[in-house]
Amino acid sequence: MKSIGITAIGMYVPERIVHNEEFETRMGIEAGWIESRSGIRERRFSAPGEFTSHLGVRAVQEMLSRDPQALDGVDLVIYATCTPDAMFPSTAALVAGQIGLTGVGAYDLSTACSGFVYGLSMARGMILGGGARKVLVLGGETLSKALDQNDRDTAILFGDGTGCAVVGEVPGGYGLQDFVLGADSAGGPALYISNLADRFPDGQEMRAAPTMNGREVFKFAVRVLGDSGNEVLKKSNLKSDDVDWLIPHQANIRIIEAAAQRFGISMDKTVINLDRYGNTSAGTVPIALHEAVNDGRVKDGQQLLLVAFGGGLSWAACTLKWWAGAPSLRPAAQDTAAQDAPSQVSA
Template identity: 40%
Template sequence: MIRSVITGTGSALPARRVSNAEMAEMVDTSDEWIVERTGIRFRHIASPDETTATLATDAAKAALAAAGVHAQEIDLIVLATATPDQTFPATATKVQAALAIDDCTAFDVAAVCSGFLYAVQVADSMIRAGGHAKALVIGAETFSRILDWEDRATCVLFGDGAGAIVLEAQDSAEAGGRGILATRLHADGRHNELLYVDGGPSTTGTVGKVRMKGREVFRHAVVNLATVMGESLVAAGLSADDVDWVVPHQANARILDATARKLGLPAEKVVMTVDRHANTSAASVPLALDTAVRDGRIVPGQIVVLEAMGGGFTWGASVVRF
């Protein structure tokens, strides 16, 4: 059986780090208010010369180095983003060019904060189908470009960044059982008005700004994330007791705590980086994964659950033997 094995992780953050105190100088808020409600203390904001593509490229280079894979070996790039450099072509093709890859399959996936999970499932399916051997799966965002900086309910929540993984086709026996074991994805477009951007090429002809009804999103997130994590574990033939680490979408510390409690998972098994990165949408899961791999928490052979929920609503979870 061919499995998609994560052989390298990488991440990239803009140089500028913005504290809650600095945010309080821009809008009517405070460090105490933000920390109490979200757990966020810092976020990174892209400069004009930093784009989704440049951040994605830097994250991809770090993942390739960690995997010991040359860029020319990559035959598939799937990039998840809600903030592409251009309406078209796909930002993945800009990353391809920046990595000097002469030819490979390259395209974007749009599922907002769940985008990385959708991209993982797409790449995993293409690898297991036998068409590709080595893939870059990237989540990258410059969400600061679509924030209303006068709306304190949203502008304090988000940041910019990118994360990437290298997926390689390996025989499951030779890989020691490592690889993506199961992924479950969902979407429910009836909740569009709870979390959306009020613009688009075919409606307003503008980029638009993020709009969110936070209380309702919180309620849906806790239920949906706990449910899909349970589904993915059942599909993998595992239980919550088998999980070594949960790497969740970094939206809100209270959502992460509530989801862990609902599944009966101890807080120390949950990787949390929302305090330093804020919500980086499609980048948040791979950013958190890379952080925990590089600081030595996540090691090969462990069971890791990746999960996220975003606008749409879309949500999903993936069980990986790392």
């Protein structure tokens, strides 16, 4: 069987930084309380007129600035997002058209915060099944535009940003290993953003505003992150001691700490950046991965464990042996010359 893995990565977060103090001034929620309860100090908000497709294009531009040939051979685009520009055309198609991939397959994937890991699984399956040669997978959101910014339960937690990865063939012994994917709609009322329907299939009413039951989501998240992570390690014949880096969904520092404890993985082997970006939903895992690669923490041949949970309620986990054989997959300091290379996509 071919070895399928990540061959290029990129990310983009909007310029506007929103500190906790802004919520303290506007809503009376103490900045220190937000950080102590969530681990978040600041997050990024997209500009007026800047939507999820724009963030995706900028993430690809960043990738191409270090690896101008990264998109060569890509014939499918998957965008994991719960804040698409429109119901249709897909945001994936909008991005594809802007980055010179007009005419390739493209679709959006909606499993909220689990979406990027789901997307990696879909990409690997398509390549192994002969349906694609290389796949561009994006995960990202502009949740600041979807949420009620006066809602004390959700406004303080979420931010905007997108990460991307090209999935293709890598040398033997590297790449994506195993996946665990799941969803349970019984938990849907605990975390949702409504659209056309006004009630769930069981008749329970949906609120028009985005809704989250923090207590129920916390219990669910700790359980499924631990269960799915341990299950995928077992499928890969790995133990927690074999993991060099745990890269979890960046929702809440307390959830991450509890999940890491269940794995038996120390926090110094866990990638954390929610303090600077908040919860970017489908963007958290690829953004965290990108930063850990870019600053030199993730190295060639290291064993990674990616875990995520999200609305649906959904969950996803995968094991990955990191291949650093392409420019954007190594620390930025090693590719100074590549950073100056022209991008295939105009700004």
